[in-house]
Amino acid sequence: MTTITVNGKAVTVTATPDTPVLWVLRDELGMTGTKFGCGMALCGACTVHLNGEPVRSCSLPVSAAAGHKITTIEAMSVTPVGSAVQASWLALDVPQCGYCQSGQIMSASALLAKNRTPSDGDIDQAMAGNICRCGTYNQIRAAIKDAAASMSGRG
Amino acid sequence: MARHGIGQPLRRVEDARFLTGQGRYVADIDLPGQAHAVVVYSPYPHALIRSIDCAAARAAPGVLCVLTGADALAAGLGGMPPLFMPHGPAGPHGYRTLRPILVADRVRCIGDRVALVVARTLDEARDAAERVAVDYEPLPAIVDLEASVAPQAEPIWPECPGNVAFELRHGDPAATAAAFAGAAHVVRLRLRNNRLTAAPIEPRAALARHDASSDQYTLYCTSQNPHGVRTMMCDSVFHMAQSSLRVIAPDVGGGFGLKSNPHPEDALVLWAARVCGCPVKWVGTRSEAFAADNHARDQVVWGELALAEDGRILALRADALGSVGAYVFSAVVAPIEFSIGLIPGFYQVGTVDLRTRAVFTHSSTLSSYRGAGRPEANYLMERLLDQAAHEMGIDRVQLRLRNAIPVGALPYRTATGMVYDSGDFAGIIKACLSAADWDGFSEREQASRSRGYLRGRAVAGYIEQGGRFNERMELRFDPSGGLVIVSGTHSHGQGHATTYAQMVGDWLGIAPERIGFIQGDTDQVAFGRGTFAARSSLLAGNALRMAADAIIERARPLAARLLETATADLEFVDGAFVVAGTDRAMALTEVARAFYRPLGLPAEFGIGLEAQGNWSADPPNYPNGCHVCEVEIDPATGAVRIDRYTVVDDVGTVINPLICAGQVHGGLGQGLGQALLEDIVHDPESGQLLSGSFADYAMPRADDLSSFDVRFLGTPCHTNPLGIKGVGEAGAVASPPALINAIIDALRGQGVDHIDMPASAARVWRALQNAAAEHIGAGSHT
Numbered sequence: 001m002t003t004i005t006v007n008g009k010a011v012t013v014t015a016t017p018d019t020p021v022l023w024v025l026r027d028e029l030g031m032t033g034t035k036f037g038c039g040m041a042l043c044g045a046c047t048v049h050l051n052g053e054p055v056r057s058c059s060l061p062v063s064a065a066a067g068h069k070i071t072t073i074e075a076m077s078v079t080p081v082g083s084a085v086q087a088s089w090l091a092l093d094v095p096q097c098g099y100c101q102s103g104q105i106m107s108a109s110a111l112l113a114k115n116r117t118p119s120d121g122d123i124d125q126a127m128a129g130n131i132c133r134c135g136t137y138n139q140i141r142a143a144i145k146d147a148a149a150s151m152s153g154r155g
Numbered sequence: 156m157a158r159h160g161i162g163q164p165l166r167r168v169e170d171a172r173f174l175t176g177q178g179r180y181v182a183d184i185d186l187p188g189q190a191h192a193v194v195v196y197s198p199y200p201h202a203l204i205r206s207i208d209c210a211a212a213r214a215a216p217g218v219l220c221v222l223t224g225a226d227a228l229a230a231g232l233g234g235m236p237p238l239f240m241p242h243g244p245a246g247p248h249g250y251r252t253l254r255p256i257l258v259a260d261r262v263r264c265i266g267d268r269v270a271l272v273v274a275r276t277l278d279e280a281r282d283a284a285e286r287v288a289v290d291y292e293p294l295p296a297i298v299d300l301e302a303s304v305a306p307q308a309e310p311i312w313p314e315c316p317g318n319v320a321f322e323l324r325h326g327d328p329a330a331t332a333a334a335f336a337g338a339a340h341v342v343r344l345r346l347r348n349n350r351l352t353a354a355p356i357e358p359r360a361a362l363a364r365h366d367a368s369s370d371q372y373t374l375y376c377t378s379q380n381p382h383g384v385r386t387m388m389c390d391s392v393f394h395m396a397q398s399s400l401r402v403i404a405p406d407v408g409g410g411f412g413l414k415s416n417p418h419p420e421d422a423l424v425l426w427a428a429r430v431c432g433c434p435v436k437w438v439g440t441r442s443e444a445f446a447a448d449n450h451a452r453d454q455v456v457w458g459e460l461a462l463a464e465d466g467r468i469l470a471l472r473a474d475a476l477g478s479v480g481a482y483v484f485s486a487v488v489a490p491i492e493f494s495i496g497l498i499p500g501f502y503q504v505g506t507v508d509l510r511t512r513a514v515f516t517h518s519s520t521l522s523s524y525r526g527a528g529r530p531e532a533n534y535l536m537e538r539l540l541d542q543a544a545h546e547m548g549i550d551r552v553q554l555r556l557r558n559a560i561p562v563g564a565l566p567y568r569t570a571t572g573m574v575y576d577s578g579d580f581a582g583i584i585k586a587c588l589s590a591a592d593w594d595g596f597s598e599r600e601q602a603s604r605s606r607g608y609l610r611g612r613a614v615a616g617y618i619e620q621g622g623r624f625n626e627r628m629e630l631r632f633d634p635s636g637g638l639v640i641v642s643g644t645h646s647h648g649q650g651h652a653t654t655y656a657q658m659v660g661d662w663l664g665i666a667p668e669r670i671g672f673i674q675g676d677t678d679q680v681a682f683g684r685g686t687f688a689a690r691s692s693l694l695a696g697n698a699l700r701m702a703a704d705a706i707i708e709r710a711r712p713l714a715a716r717l718l719e720t721a722t723a724d725l726e727f728v729d730g731a732f733v734v735a736g737t738d739r740a741m742a743l744t745e746v747a748r749a750f751y752r753p754l755g756l757p758a759e760f761g762i763g764l765e766a767q768g769n770w771s772a773d774p775p776n777y778p779n780g781c782h783v784c785e786v787e788i789d790p791a792t793g794a795v796r797i798d799r800y801t802v803v804d805d806v807g808t809v810i811n812p813l814i815c816a817g818q819v820h821g822g823l824g825q826g827l828g829q830a831l832l833e834d835i836v837h838d839p840e841s842g843q844l845l846s847g848s849f850a851d852y853a854m855p856r857a858d859d860l861s862s863f864d865v866r867f868l869g870t871p872c873h874t875n876p877l878g879i880k881g882v883g884e885a886g887a888v889a890s891p892p893a894l895i896n897a898i899i900d901a902l903r904g905q906g907v908d909h910i911d912m913p914a915s916a917a918r919v920w921r922a923l924q925n926a927a928a929e930h931i932g933a934g935s936h937t
Contacts, residue, residue: 032183033176035408037356038441042849045356073176086174093166093813096648096821098173099357099408105174124858131849133356133409134648135824135886137857139817 004065006031007075017063022046024062025072033073033102037131044130047103048072054110056129073102081109081151088147096134104130108144116148160661164813167653168668169646178406181360181375186434189362190219191277192427193284194420194437195270196447197262200296200517200842201311204260204269204289211286212272217279219431221287222271222423224259232256232426233391237483238383238416241321241492249321249513250312252482254520256392256419256426262291263311263481265844266447266519271423273431296517296842300455300476303516311481311515318515320483323492325571326507331461334470334506338461342543348494348531349912350453350478350835353524354854357408358439359448363424367432372400376421378675379410379645380685384417385677392422397677400425404675407647411825412523413449414647415687416485445847449485450835451524453478454494454531456511460539466549468558471504471570473535475511478521485522487513489688493528493620496571500536501580501618501779502558507570517842523687525825526887529619537615537892541899545908552588555616556581566873575618575777576873583803584616584781586868591783591801599785599798609788610798611901617889618779619689621881622772626694627682630659630702631765632747638663639671640699643683644691646674648821649883650814651691655699657811658877662703663743664730689778689881692810694770697875701768710746713760717741717749776872778880780804784893788901793920795831795898801864802889807872807880815882819865822886828855829887830894830912853913906930 003012004021006029015024020039025031025048034057037045041056048057049071057070076082085108088094095101104127111118111126118126123141132140159165172178209221234253241249258267270287274280297303297311303318310316335341362375378384381402389397407414420437427435439447456475463469477491495509540558544551559580560567567575588594596612603610629641640655651674656667673679684690707727714732715722718741725732733740749756750764785799802819809815832853836845846852871878891912898914899907906926910919 095173097409098178101173127857135821
């Protein structure tokens with residue numbers, strides 16, 4: 001039994017301590033917004049926030065998450081950064097197949113939470129761990145800048 | 156309507172669910188009581204199966220069943236044939252294999268399916284799969300194309316000595332030989348088209364249910380073509396009526412050709428669901444995907460171009476080996492055909508002599524992947540042109556402009572039998588050069604040089620073929636007057652729910668956001684062929700046009716009756732029937748509701764308002780365009796950076812520029828990935844897969860791809876009423892030669908005149924070192 005905090009709610013899960021957070025979310029909690037892509041922290045599809053930092057949930061044992069705050073894509077529309085990112089993603093028509101986009105949004109939101117004026121280099125660095133096979137990188141870069149602008153406009 | 160209509164950058168209606176984690180992909184679906192399946196794959200590229208001992212696996216905790224090839228034979232299950240074989244004058248020809256869903260006797264590739272283990276939980280299934288004891292007798296494996304066709308090579312299939320599954324030819328060998336004999340200059344290249352994997356981020360998955368009381372099956376699968384899955388399963392594997400199986404392809408996380416056809420796991424879960432009496436779910440791992448998914452490209456080609464003194468192309472010769480892997484599977488014939496059929500590109504080529512042989516190797520099956528043969532064809536032609544320009548001292552741009560098919564020569568029949576209907580090939584080259592600031596290169600080159608970098612550029616034209624087969628679309632009004640598009644194609648990133656609604660909304664005067672969309676379910680869509688080969692815009696677009704016209708014509712008589720006027724007096728304007736010269740009108744949606752009246756509706760109107768439209772890719776269309784690439788190379792490391800990339804595409808009528816640009820971006824990502832990064836590598840001795848994870852197989856990432864400048868300069872297609880040309884493959888076709896030629900351009904001054912794909916930093920660095928060593932070596936002799 002491990003107690004973790006997911007999207008602000010404390011939950012006690014029965015998965016063995018070495019179970020990756022990804023499978024706790026998907027299989028035990030039924031939260032399927034976070035996706036499996038490789039299981040080796042090489043593609044970023046499973047990105048969630050651990051205390052606000054982007055982490056690959058496929059390689060994070062649930063025991064390591066105990067006592068920390070996990071935030072998933074399901075909660076992003078209620079955070080100011082997350083909702084700005086989602087709005088810009090919509091405005092710039094970012095997704096294609098959509099599968100990697102949960103992870104992309106988690107990485108982008110973590111970047112913008114810390115850096116409201118990211119350069120191309122900052123964006124590349126923050127986003128290089130998230131593969132998009134549909135090739136939406138151009139639009140992602142533009143949408144991150146758009147979200148940054150909209151947040152600074154909001155003051 | 157116009158602000159939502161054809162040509163407008165309407166935002167995608169699909170996106171909201173993808174941004175909130177609400178997309179519903181196969182792995183996200185669970186059925187009550189489901190069990191989990193794990194496939195036992197062959198770890199050997201070639202081995203005899205002496206025996207399979209399943210006793211320990213069957214006795215393992217939670218195991219419901221263990222199935223082998225012997226069980227499949229005993230159950231009377233069939234194998235999976237290729238979708239089609241080449242059709243020569245004497246009918247289908249070539250050596251056709253039947254791929255078993257589980258192999259019983261001899262494995263011929265890593266990833267051949269050997270057994271299926273089903274257990275209550277995934278962990279139990281994994282543990283039990285490890286206990287399946289397969290006694291293999293490993294045998295020598297051939298993974299290299301040229302080794303496979305060498306005279307002494309062991310046949311991979313005993314009935315197919317020589318290991319050539321089929322051979323395709325185009326052209327006139329005698330006329331071509333004569334043209335070569337009289338040519339002022341001949342340029343020759345041997346090129347390798349690296350082996351790739353589609354690697355959608357969603358791995359393949361399948362979930363099946365069998366209802367014993369009705370003997371009905373349901374299959375949720377990651378497919379670009381659910382009706383195609385149904386046909387293969389029912390006709391070839393289970394020998395049952397297609398109405399016995401419902402196939403659902405929900406949200407699909409990238410297809411790229413890989414998911415256009417079923418794989419054995421689709422059959423295995425259906426079978427296991429019947430055997431176990433509960434739903435069975437299989438989700439592939441990334442390692443399994445690398446090993447067992449269809450691969451793509453993997454071609455060796457010897458090409459020759461004969462030119463006149465002034466640079467006119469006189470003749471073209473090519474001899475290629477294209478891999479099919481261990482079986483002729485899926486749609487592998489298509490890329491092999493396109494890989495030679497499109498070599499002439501949009502250039503006037505007097506005569507050709509082209510041959511390709513489809514070669515078996517002990518490796519995973521190959522099939523279509525974005526571009527499907529078009530990139531191979533284009534790569535050869537554009538590499539030959541740059542080499543010719545270099546050897547003959549002719550400007551690369553001038554050489555292309557001199558040979559581009561002039562507008563006045565259209566329609567133009569190529570030496571390979573394709574008929575290009577429209578385009579302005581010289582014009583699009585010029586437009587792209589201008590957009591790319593081609594003439595400003597020398598300044599940028601000097602700037603690079605001053606920082607110690609090498610800079611190169613290249614221009615590459617392309618033409619490809621969009622559309623295959625026919626397609627069927629339906630428009631259906633519900634009793635409340637709501638309109639639904641029932642699609643035979645399958646959108647998995649292409650934004651069909653948006654673009655189809657844009658078109659239909661335009662024609663029927665209904666706001667796109669009020670038009671529903673159904674796809675990907677064989678019980679809801681009567682028939683369809685799915686989405687691949689850049690086919691949906693042409694086929695679904697024109698089929699929808701037919702359906703929309705039919706809706707108006709079906710509704711008109713009832714509208715006339717309701718408006719108490721003559722049919723001939725009605726005009727259809729902005730979604731309503733208007734009595735000409737009056738203000739009396741009735742909305743189409745209102746007429747649609749009247750079609751459902753329980754009383755008072757004359758029998759000749761039927762019940763309900765719906766219409767079907769269909770269109771055929773005969774003729775197909777020919778998207779074309781031009782790419783300009785500029786690279787900067789660090790000679791100390793060999794690292795290549797794409798600094799500027801410009802595309803001007805002629806995709807005919809643009810339905811939605813945002814979605815079109817996205818499609819081009821995606822194609823570019825995959826084409827540039829092939830040229831710069833990606834490589835499926837097998838150890839030549841053991842035949843083992845060396846690039847079996849994202850740690851070994853380099854995927855293009857955010858920091859690998861520069862910003863692209865993508866523009867559209869459409870010449871409407873003349874062979875379909877909407878003027879549409881495909882867009883899905885385009886980006887992947889011209890980007891490999893554009894990038895490689897730019898790299899060679901940057902390196903020529905250092906004595907490098909060839910580089911193979913992928914042009915990794917290590918490979919570029921080595922080419923520079925070898926050239927420098929040769930230079931020193933040559934110097935020491937003088």
